[in-house]
Amino acid sequence: MDFSLTEEERQTRDWARNFVQREIMPMEPEVLRRERAHQPGITADELAELKNKARRFGFWGIQTPEEYGGMGLSAVLASLIEAELGHSFVPFRFGGSADNILFHANQEQQREYLLPTIEGERISCFAITEPGAGSDLTAIRTTARKDGSDWVINGEKTFITGGNEADFTMVFAITDPGKGVNGGVTCFLADRDAGWKSEYIDTMGQWGPAALVFDEVRVPERNILGELGQGFALAMQWIGRGRYLLPARAVGACERLMELAMQHARNRVTFGQPIADRQAIQWMIADSAVELEALRWLVLSAAWQVDQGMDSRQAQSMAKLFGGIKANEIVDRMLQIHGGMGYTRELPIERWYRELRLLRIYEGTxxxxxxxxxRNLLKGHVSVRGFLG
Structure with a gap:
């Protein structure tokens, strides 16, 4: 097996690494200061400037197909780039992307929604989770009834990422209760101007999701995404679009946290010795390094299976599960190595502590x-021998 990167892949990864170190990490002190003053850590103008700066060097639409102006990079390379972004807690992602299900839009919808989203002129959000239907997507209660040439949507969505900033949403509603989720749920493209409202949900981290309220919101029939009644299949496609990217970002965060902790351990002296010489500290470093390496290869294996066109759902679930658990254990150890200082807000470790906790909840607990x-193992869909058989 050849685990090496091509020269082009290495150069792309290194460019992203240098961009994070040069453009993003210097912003960290100011981002922390703002967040602690209950202000947005990074403004929309600052985000746009960073994205445009990257675009001037051709870094735009990492996984967006080339025919839409993107780079069309592999899943493996996308995971490596996501890990580089994870080295900083500044909430930044390269521009030029759109939700994968938006590529199911017809030509008119592509002009109105897909292409402006790729260009950064419009902001979307994916709205399926409801107060009584979190992981159980079959329990959604939002409805859409036909009224002439329009559909009228009523219901509430919750914990919607980007819902406060979005100017349109992909909202899922029941259009035929008698058919259940497979045939009775439809996805609609609903502009904010149509009348839906968003409310900010305060969380323990910096993730600021929204509750969306639909009260007699009218959408024209031409705004159905995909086909009538086939929304659940689109939802499953969105959810499985790239679950490996979540633990990929955690890989970068854990790398940075370990680097900070090891530097502290070398410099912190107690009883005449650096704490790096203490076996207790060394074991925390060793255990974390082993777990980080295992996580790295779970992520890369899942991404590789995506690139090969294989059914990667099992691999992605394993990476997501292991990543959430181990990232939380690693950040806890790194905080412990810093002692009392790690618990203060003078260092960014407590911020990562709160942020990484979310990884065990969102996009699949x-x-x-x-x-x-x-279930996949017990039903024989996959083998304990892995994809190698």
Whole structure:
């Protein structure tokens, strides 16, 4: 097996690494200061400037197909770039992307929604989770009834990423209760101007999701994404679009956290010795290094399977589950190595501590991943011998 990168892949990865170190990390002190003053850590103008700066060097639409102006990079390379972004807690992603299900849009919808989203002129959000339907997507209650040439949507969505900033949403609603989720749920493209409202949800981290309220919101029939009644299949495609990218970002965060902790351990002296010489500290470093390496290869294996066109759902669930658990254990150890200073807000470790906790909940909880993994094994869909058989 050849695990090496091509020269082009290495150069692309290194460019992203240098961009993070040169343009993003210097912003960290100011981002922390703003967040602690209950202000947005990074402004929309600052985000746009960073994205445009990267675009001037051709870094735009990492996984967006080339025919839409993107780079069309592989899943493996995308995971490596995501890990580089994870080295900083500044909430930044390269521009030029759009939700994968937007590529199902017809030509008119592509002109109105897909292409402006890729260009950064419009902002979307994916709205399926409801107060009574989190991981159980079959329990959604939002409805859409036909009224002439329009559909009228009523219901509430919750924990919607980007819902406060979006100017349109891909909202899922029941259009035929008698058919259940497979045939009775439809995805609509709903502009904010149509009347839906968003409310900010305060969380323990910097993730600021939204609750969306639809009260007699009218959408024209031409705004159905995909086909009438086939929304659930689109939702499953969106959810499985790139689950490996979440633990990929955690790989970068854990690398940075370990680097900070090892530097501290070398410099912190107690009883005449650096704490790096203490076996207790060394074991925390060793355990974290082993777990980080295992996580890295779980992520890369899942990404490689995506590139090969294989069914990667099991691999992605394993990477997501292991990544959430181990990232939380690693950040806890790195905080412990810093002692009392790690618990203060003078250092960014406590911020990572809060942020990484989310990885065990959103886009599929630990419990859902375990259910998926076990079910696939028990039903014989996959083997304990892995994809090598």
């Amino acid at each position: 630990d419990e859902i991943q375990r259910r998926t993994i076990a």
